Amino acid sequence: MTKTAWIFPGQGSQKIGMGIDLLEIDAAKAKFAQAEEILGWSVTEVCQSEDDKLSRTLYTQPCLYVVESLLVDLIQQQGQRPDLVAGHSLGEYIALYAAGVYDWAAGLTLVKRRAELMDNAAGGMMAALIGFDRDELEAQIQQTPDVVLANDNSPAQVVISGTPDAVNAVLSQVKSKRAVPLNVSGAFHSPLMAAAASEFEEVLRTVVFNPAQVPVLSNVEPTPAVDSEVIKERLRRQITGAVRWRETCECFRQEGIEQVIEIGPGNVLTGLIKRTHTDLILKNVSSAADLSA
Template sequence: MTKTAWVFPGQGSQAIGMGADLYSLAAAQAKFQQAEQILGWSVPEICQNLDDKVSRTLYTQPCLYVIESILADLMRDRGEQPDLVAGHSLGEYVALYVAGVFDFESGLRLVKRRAELMDAASEGVMAALLGFDREQLEQQIAQTPDVVLANDNNAGQVVISGSIEAVDAILANVKAKRAVKLNVSGAFHSPLMAGAAAEFQEVLDQVEFRAARVPVLSNVDPTPATDAEVLKDRLNRQMTGSVRWREISLQMPEAGIERVVEVGPGKVLTGIIKRTCPTLALVNVSTLSELPTPAPVA
């Protein structure tokens, strides 16, 4: 059997109309209704809103969690199972759900609070850099207070996060093929999120974590783990810690993974992974039509 990892994208992969082909499925309808009771608003309505409400953090994170969870459930209904899971930022919550660490409702309640706190963040900015000198970037970050490497996606694509002045200083001093500030409310995955992280911990402490059924590679510590307390501690550090996706990608071949399935809208993660691990077979499941054929009944 080919060892397979499932990966789940985070904020930035959302799109107007995502999940539209799921609305008519009875199993999906049940999840959407459950989500509406928890959230107080409709995931399908937000995703179909032409004013791009789905790109506001408050809505983006719960919408991605719900749609990715439904797709993962449909995968499992068809006889598919991962040998390893990982998620990019928000996607880590879906990975933990799929690994059986908490149930759908508990995960969505965590994501709802996380989205509220991050949407309310107003301090700092984030910027993406593509095609840069890594050594120069790391030197500049080390010399500049109040800025960190927030997302280390692959060798040529990163996101920095910090105060406006610090991020501007990095952009002025590091040559890059492309550098762009992100349309987010605050400096996510940086120490500037410490206040929000402290509030979030109060909610996280109330959720019981179970041992994972399959190993999870966490954003802040990209080594396989199944222990409930370890996974909870890692998630607790995620809001202020860096997303170490390049290292997560490198861990997959080390763990014997040969195939990676990105479950969720878009092809962000497979595009990132391809550069780091070109030998891995990459598959995308973002719509019903991309789901695998159901396994034959014996």
């Protein structure tokens, strides 16, 4: 059988109207109702909102968790199982659900609190760089206080995070094909999120983690793990730690992965992978229709 990894996109992959087709499935409809009880607002209403509430972190993260996890339920009902799972930032929470690390409601409770804390973060900035000299970038980051490499997405694409002055200082010194400030409330995946991470630990301690049924690659430590305590410790570090996605993709090859399926809206992650890992079979499941096909 083809050795397969399931991967899950995070914030930035959301799309207006995502998940609405799932309302035709009774089990999914019940989970949408359960999500409303936990969140205090309707995922389906936000996913269809004309004022684009979906782009606000407070709503984005829980909506992605609900939609992607429902797609996981459907693909698992077909009898499919991965050999490895990984998620990008928020996507890691769906990866852990897919691996059986916690139950669905516990995962949504974690994501709800994470979204609240990150939505309230202020005073930071993030920017994406595309087409740059990595040595030059790393040297400049080392010379500049209060800025870090937050998302190492691929050899040609990264995101830096820190104070506005520090981020702009790096952008002014490093040549790149494109530099794009991100529309986020804070300096995610940086030490500036330490206060939020500390508060998040309170709810994280209350959630029971089970051993993973399939190995999980963490953002902060992209090596396979199934031990529940190891997985929880890695997740604890995620809010302030870097998303090491480039290394995650390299691990696929090391683990003998032949096929990668991105489960969630869009094709952001498979788009990153195909530029550097042309030997992998890449597929996308963004709706119930994709599963039927």
